[in-house]
Amino acid sequence: MTLKTISSRDNPLYKEWKLLATSSQARRKAGRTLLDGVHLCEAYLQHIGSPPVCIVSETALLNSEVKVILQECGDSQSIVLPDALFHALSQVEHGVDILFVVDTPEQVEPQRLAQSAVLLDKVQDPGNFGSIVRSAAAAGIKQVFCGPGTTFAWSPKVLRAGMGAHFLIEIFENVDLEALIKRADIPVIATSSYAEKRIYDLDLKQSVAWLFGHEGQGVAEHLLALSTHQATIPHLGAIESLNVAASSAVCFFEQVRQQTSN
Missing domain, CATH: 3.30.1330.30 (Ribosomal protein L30/S12)
Incomplete structure (x- = not known):
């Protein structure tokens, strides 16, 4: 040395x-x-x-x-x-x-969406992005697809929030999420505070793609329309919705719970 x-x-x-x-x-x-x-x-x-x-x-x-x-x-x-x-x-x-x-790694975007993944539509806060990547890696999810307008995955702030999870997962940037969803071989689940179906009502033992949106505006309407399911996370307190990073963690680990339950 x-x-x-x-x-x-x-x-x-x-x-x-x-x-x-x-x-x-x-x-x-x-x-x-x-x-x-x-x-x-x-x-x-x-x-x-x-x-x-x-x-x-x-x-x-x-x-x-x-x-x-x-x-x-x-x-x-x-x-x-x-x-x-x-x-x-x-x-x-x-x-x-x-x-x-x-x-920073150069990833070749897969032709089809075929394994559990995360799709991010204009998630802009570095802390939220890094936390989502960290939770996804902990839940065994291997791919994150970032649409235009999503914060840069490899900024120092995102990396610090990810706590090393970037090195366990494939991250694809500037992805046409609409085209990707249309090529999906697995269900695409969009989170929405206005949905009637709960994430707990879904079959998450299979591979699914989770679609999360902008911190204030949520998932874009045209992407919501393409999703297989729209689901909400029920809560008891007088809060309109959860932070996107918190929502993602709840979703990922409900999937883990279903996949590991007897």
Whole structure:
């Protein structure tokens, strides 16, 4: 393991990382993103392998967890930054100063919708998106399809909310959800607070595709019309609806309950 120190804000590599840290457009163009913090870096090492670049602050060199990660990075380019330069890249306050620069995967969209999946129609909050991916992975769902207008799957905020789930699941972006639903070989279930049928009334022992929509507007009407079922999550309190991330978790684990019950 060889450590290289960069101490200038004008260094071309540092400028590139600063763009990745601050610009979704830059991340999309470069096909790269930043993983921030020990947990995400450990998850990447476990499920993917060594990153192209590992960045740590001078202070973090004294941290025992960081020392282990640096050793596991093997032939990765390992960079040390002064604390001030590192903190300009990181969005995590009071965390352990370690970042991976990684390539975002290019997935080939399947021809048909044939296994349990999640379809996201304009879900815009990074925290919601990351939580949905995390719950989906925990429930054994392997695919997430993002329609236009859905937040970028590989932004640092989404990645932190996903807690490493991105590395266990295939994520497809800019998907024509209407065309995908029309090619579905499995039921497509859209959540709607106005539906009469409850998710508990559905047969979820089979593979299904869950369709969730925008935090305020819900699923677009033309997509609702294409769904096999529209279902609601019943609740007792005087609340109009659940947060989309909470709704997704309830749906996924009702499916898990049905699939694992005797």
